[in-house]
Amino acid sequence: MEKKSAFSELVVGLLIVALGIFVLCYGFTLKTAETGIGAGGYPKFIGVVLIILGACQTAISLYQKVRSPEFNVDSKKLIKLVELVGSMMLYLWLLPHLGFVIMTPILLIVLMLLFGIKRWVMGLVVAIVFTIIVYLLFTEVFLVFLPRFTLF
Numbered sequence: 001m002e003k004k005s006a007f008s009e010l011v012v013g014l015l016i017v018a019l020g021i022f023v024l025c026y027g028f029t030l031k032t033a034e035t036g037i038g039a040g041g042y043p044k045f046i047g048v049v050l051i052i053l054g055a056c057q058t059a060i061s062l063y064q065k066v067r068s069p070e071f072n073v074d075s076k077k078l079i080k081l082v083e084l085v086g087s088m089m090l091y092l093w094l095l096p097h098l099g100f101v102i103m104t105p106i107l108l109i110v111l112m113l114l115f116g117i118k119r120w121v122m123g124l125v126v127a128i129v130f131t132i133i134v135y136l137l138f139t140e141v142f143l144v145f146l147p148r149f150t151l152f
Contacts, residue, residue, distance in 0.1 A: 006064045013057030020050030037142050083114055099149035104131040 024047025030040035091107045108127035109120070117123045138144045 006061050009061035009064070010058060013054050013059075013061055016050055016054030016057060018054075020047045020052075020054055023047035023050060033143055035143065037144075039144050042142055042144070080114065084111070087111065087114065095147050097149075100146035101131060101135060102149055104134070 023043050027040045027043030027047055030038070030043065032038045032040055087107065087110050091103055095103050105124075105127040108130065109124060112123040112127070113120065135146060138146055
């Protein structure tokens with residue numbers, strides 16, 4: 001790893017640890033199920049994994065001797081970031097109303113187009129299959145109910 005990117009690796013590692021702590025704490029607020037993993041089990045697991053991986057990333061970047069960063073702003077990358085965050089916020093806002101099964105393939109296609117997919121038909125198939133697999137995994141295995149379509 002180059003020394004100039006070690007600072008960004010340190011920041012990413014610390015952000016991943018913070019995200020892991022948030023997800024872990026959020027997992028404790030969810031209801032527990034009588035059978036199965038329940039709604040809180042998966043976030044707790046993901047939170048612990050994020051904390052461990054973020055700590056490893058932070059330790060590696062500190063070992064590589066972090067030096068002060070050089071800030072170069074690329075306007076095209078900044079626009080992509082704004083589009084990415086905007087599409088995720090729109091997804092989260094519409095998810096309770098339109099449901100997981102409708103919104104998730106739409107989000108995946110938008111993200112694929114945003115990142116320059118060339119074979120959009122294959123992307124559509126992947127988005128639909130991925131949504132079905134995740135929906136079945138959460139509803140049938142984890143016994144977690146995902147948001148459904150509602151008009152009101």
